[in-house]
Amino acid sequence: MVELPAAAAAAAAQAPGRGRPRSxxxxxxxxxxxxxxxxxxxxxxxxxxxxxxxxxxxxxxxxxxWPTKGTLVFESFMFDFLARQPIADTGNLRGDLLATLRGWIRTVKGTVTGRTLVGLIAEVQRDPELAEVWRDRFVIPVRTQHRYIIERAITRGEIPSTTDVDITLDLLFGAAYHRLLQSHLTLSDRFAQVVVDYIIRGLAPEVSTKRP
Amino acid sequence: MVELPAAAAAAAAQAPGRGRPRSxxxxxxxxxxxxxxxxxxxxxxxxxxxxxxxxxxxxxxxxxxWPTKGTLVFESFMFDFLARQPIADTGNLRGDLLATLRGWIRTVKGTVTGRTLVGLIAEVQRDPELAEVWRDRFVIPVRTQHRYIIERAITRGEIPSTTDVDITLDLLFGAAYHRLLQSHLTLSDRFAQVVVDYIIRGLAPEVSTKRP
DNA sequence: TATGATACGATACGTATCGTTTCGTAATTC
DNA sequence: GAATTACGAAACGATACGTATCGTATCATA
Structure with missing residues (x-):
C-alpha cells in the first residue's frame, strides 16, 4: 500500500493541552x-x-x-483509496505500468471511491484551501510513488535516462482521468493495454519515426 | 473556427407562437x-x-x-472557446497536433475562458443534466473535429489505419486537461512539444519495442 | 381594433444549507 | 477546586436558490 507523509498523524497528535480532550x-x-x-x-x-x-x-x-465538507470527505476518501492502490513491481516497466493502471481502474470504476474521487476533484476546483490539501497530501505523494516506477526502469536501463518522467505520468494518468471525468468512453481493460503500449513505444529513443 | 451542430440555433428559433416573443x-x-x-x-x-x-x-x-447557472455559463463559454480554437491543417500530423495543442493551451492558460472551462468541468460532475449538455454540445463536437485530424493522417498514409483514434486523442488532451485540473505542473510550450513527440512515436507500427 | 396569449421587470416568498454562537454539562490539567 | 476545553443540542443570521405574483408591454389572430 502507498505510504504518505504523516501530516494526518501530526494533526491528530494534538498538543496534550489542558481542558477536555477531543473525543x-x-x-x-x-x-x-x-x-x-x-x-x-x-x-x-x-x-x-x-x-x-x-x-x-x-x-x-x-x-x-474539519473546516469544510471537502476536507472531511478527503480524509474519509484517502484511507479507502490508498488502501486499494497496489504497489506494482513486476520486474519490467510495461508490467508495472499496466498493473498500476489496472489497479487504478479497478479502484475507481463503478465504485463509491471512484465517485468520491470525481466529487473531490470537482470540489478542488471550487475551493482553493482544499486545493492546497489535495496537492500536498494526494497529488504529490501519489506522484512520488508513480515516479519511482519510471525511475526504476531508467535504472534498469529499459528506457533512456533523458526520459521526461512527469510527462510520461501525465500521459498515462491524464488519459485515465480524462475518461473518468468526461465519461465519453469507458475505462476498459483494452484501454489500459493500448495506453500502456502507446507509452512504451513513445518512450523509445527517437529513432524510426522522426524526421527523414 | 470549429463548427457545431445547430442545437443552439434550433433552440433560439422558437416556434413563432402567439404572445409576446422573447426579447x-x-x-x-x-x-x-x-x-x-x-x-x-x-x-x-x-x-x-x-x-x-x-x-x-x-x-x-x-x-x-436557462434552467441552471451551469447552462447559462455554458452558453456564454462556448462562443468564446470555440472562436479561439483554430483548425489546424499543416500538411502533416505532427504539425497539426502541435498547432492544436498549442492553440488549446493559448486559449485556457491564464485566461477567463480557461478558468470558466475549469468551473464548468467541475459543475458537470455535480449536475447530471448539465453533463448531458456538456457531452452533446461540447465533448462530442470538439472530438469530432479532433478525430478528423487523425483520420486525415491515416488517409495520407502517415500512420497505420489500425490506429486507435480515441485513445490517441485521450492521451493528447488527457495530459493537457490533467495539468489544467490538477495544476501540479504548468502547461508550457515544452510540455506541448514533448507530448506531441511522444504520441507521434507511440503511433508508429509496433516494431522495435514490443515483446521479444 | 379588440382579444387572448405570452414575456417583461420587479419584488416577495418559502426553503435549504451554510458556518457561528450560545446553552448547560462533562472531562481533564494545574 | 478553579480554569480550561470539548461535548451534544439547538437557535441563529446570512446567502442564494427557484417559484409565484404584480401590473405592464408586445405580439398573432380574428
Missing part, C-alpha cells in the same frame, strides 16, 4: 457516518448537518476538526 | 452580464441574482431560458 470516539463516528453518506447520497448531496445527525454529534464538533 | 435584447444583456461577472467573480461566485441585477432583467427572464 476519539466522536471522530470515528463522524468518519463512519461520512463513509455511509458518501455511499448513500454521494459527495454533492452529503451535508455536514446529516453527518452530525448520523454520528450523533454536534455540528460544531465536526467543524472543530 | 433578444434581454438575452444579449444576460449573456453580457454573465461574461462580465465570470471575469469579475469567477464561476463559483457568480449568482443568477447578480446577473439579473447587472442585466436589468427579472430573475424569471433568466430561468425562462
Amino acid at each position: 476519539e470516539q466522536s471522530r470515528l463516528a463522524i468518519l463512519d457516518a461520512t463513509r455511509q453518506l458518501l455511499e448513500e447520497r454521494g459527495f454533492v448531496d452529503l451535508t455536514i448537518e446529516e453527518v452530525a445527525l448520523r454520528a450523533s454529534v454536534g455540528k460544531a464538533t465536526i467543524y472543530r476538526r | 433578444e435584447q434581454s438575452r444579449l444583456a444576460i449573456l453580457d452580464a454573465t461574461r462580465q461577472l465570470l471575469e469579475e467573480r469567477g464561476f463559483v461566485d457568480l449568482t443568477i441574482e447578480e446577473v439579473a441585477l447587472r442585466a436589468s432583467v427579472g430573475k424569471a427572464t433568466i430561468y425562462r431560458r
